[in-house]
Amino acid sequence: MCLVAAATGALVLPVGCGHDAAPRPVEHEETPAPSNRVDINPAVRRNLGITFATVESRSVSRTLRVPGRFEPLPSARREYRTPAPGTLELLVEQYQRVDQGDALYRLDSPRWRELQRELADAEAGVSLARAACESIAPLLAAHESHHAALESAANLWGDRVAALELIREAGGARAEELSQARGALAAARAALAETLEKEAELLARRGESAARLGAASSRLSFLFQTAAHLSGVSAGDLAAPPIGAPDTARWRVIDAIEVRAHAPGVVEGLHAVSGAVLESQALVLSTVQPELLRFRARGLQSDLGLLRDGLPSLIVPAQGGSITLQDSMRGPLWIGLTADADERTIDLIVVPSSLAQWARAGVSAHLEITLAGGGTELAIPLSAVVRDGTTPVIFRRDPADPDKAIRLKADLGVSDGRWVVVASGVKEGDEVVLGGNFQLMLATSGSAEKAGHFHSDGTFHEGSH
Incomplete structure (x- = not known):
């Protein structure tokens, strides 16, 4: 009896504890709405x-893609050579960017000094010829006055002889007086003839002086053109006075030939060093304009039936790099003049209308050609x-x-x-x-x-x- 009561009590106690510690219902979180x-x-x-x-x-369906690379246009590269023999002094470094008119190198040339001496002699010759030509005008003016005086005197003596002859016919003139008048008339006419001969000489001298002046001026002009070619300075600037020296010509104060850039670009290569003594037409340096590029791809000859000049084309960067696909360049297609019979390829050339920042000579890319009949999607x-x-x-x-x-x-x-x-x-x-x-x-x-x-x-x- 005691054992049953104890067991019952043992069973009752756990039931009471379980009732007091009954778990609360778990609150489930709301599932978020489906989303993509x-x-x-x-x-x-x-x-x-x-x-x-x-x-x-x-x-997309009518696009032909071929690989290729950028290359400089033939007009992108420019060479600078020595216009005359001399000693070189470089004024730029390799890969230096230069603008039009920047000094590239200086050349100390004996030929330039010889040309300066020839210019001085030619200018002196022009001055002498001009002076000779200008002196003819006063001589002609004086000669005209002398001729007019002699002509007037001859006319007077002619009238005197005519009057004396009339008087003689009337029986009043002396023979001696008429003879003297006739002698004076003959002398006046002889002097007048001499003035005509002198006038012809003066006119000949004037023509000769004008010809000499023209020849001297032409020689001076040719020498200025030669000097302009050697120095790179125009003939007009060479003849004009430099700043700070209004009484002399610019060619007189130039002691060395200074060659300047004819176009902007980058110094690609230096082919001589400072201090070198070079012959005429020796290569000194070359420049390139990196923005003057074209794209050359090699297409298959089997695609020639699909291609024609002028097709719209796109130059796109190679995949997998840091350049975005949309950073592309446009231009019309030009098919090469000759094909490669061994490789069965033909050159496809595009000159882009504008360059992207990544375009450089030698950079590889792809050419996408939109063929005729293709629509956009x-x-x-x-x-x-x-x-x-x-x-x-x-x-x-x-x-x-x-x-x-x-x-x-x-x-x-x-x-x-x-x-x-x-x-x-x-x-x-x-x-x-x-x-x-x-x-x-x-x-x-x-x-x-x-x-x-x-x-x-x-x-x-x-x-x-």
């Missing part, structure tokens, strides 16, 4: 290396598409919130190996994730409808913060 958006704040974009590409209208880079199993996925940047990306099942069309047509889900000007899209796919794989977020360290967590 994921947070991509600036810290996440920086840590995951997320980049974007813009949806654009382009011809909305397209994105093929690398912006990732596959979750067999499902193609793209991440569109939310236009309303740039810190979110929207996971979309890609509705794709034709592809040219670099771009792919998107039939729906995006519009022109939208941005899609290009770099970092694989990490976003892994984070949302199999759960495209649940919300999530990235931490600044790049880790992904489901749900909101």
